Amino acid sequence: MTENTLQRIPEACCTLDISGAEQERLVTMFKAIGNPIRFEIMKYLVTHPGCITADLVDYLPIAQATVSQHLKVLRQAGWIEGTVEGTATSYCLHEGNIAWFRRNVIEIF
Amino acid sequence: MTENTLQRIPEACCTLDISGAEQERLVTMFKAIGNPIRFEIMKYLVTHPGCITADLVDYLPIAQATVSQHLKVLRQAGWIEGTVEGTATSYCLHEGNIAWFRRNVIEIF
């Protein structure tokens, strides 16, 4: 049997070769960043690493409680890390998880 | 002024250097794929290019109307294309938009 006798399935433009817990984790990260406010928070953290919640409250057009809620979603999805410093909480991008995200997205797309 | 006199800002693990309509488009794509059912639809389309809605209805554990709704979200986000063929509609990944997504994600992450 030569190669030509095999059914030709056109190669896809991506593999999406992922499953189980890794797929769940990736979908959770997609969902978390798939919100305009949260994407803006991520952008702000790139240019203002270590900023505190109050900085984001000043920057964003929404209430403090809502900012805190969005930060929680990003934290639980693994995008960011919060460090309590006195009465404030300092936020940074979670480099390890972002690297994991990048590796996986590049691999499956 | 030497380099050492400059304020050292630690380089971020990603740039997220995107804005305006492109940012909106990317966030919409993130949101659409950030759903377990829709991610499964995308995976199915990789291995079953050109399949029809009925195939997905058989494959997924949800009603036909719901599948159709998810397909609409993926279509409107640009992930997939539908082609009417007789009474059926054949679906494929939207290669151009997926390539755009890949380019942008690689660029900003």
Next chain:
DNA sequence: TTTATATATCGTAAATATACGATAAAAGGA
């Protein structure tokens, strides 16, 4: 100790997403 500051969480209202059955629409076959 009392007061001020920063933030997370609670309770809740409004908006959006997700699901379903029923039905409309469009094409093919009898």
Next chain:
DNA sequence: TCCTTTTATCGTATATTTACGATATATAAA
């Protein structure tokens, strides 16, 4: 023409998300 098939859309119920003000908590400052 009438029936079947396939799919999109409608109407609607339920769940989730997003937003807010109020409040609890924890630390720092007075």
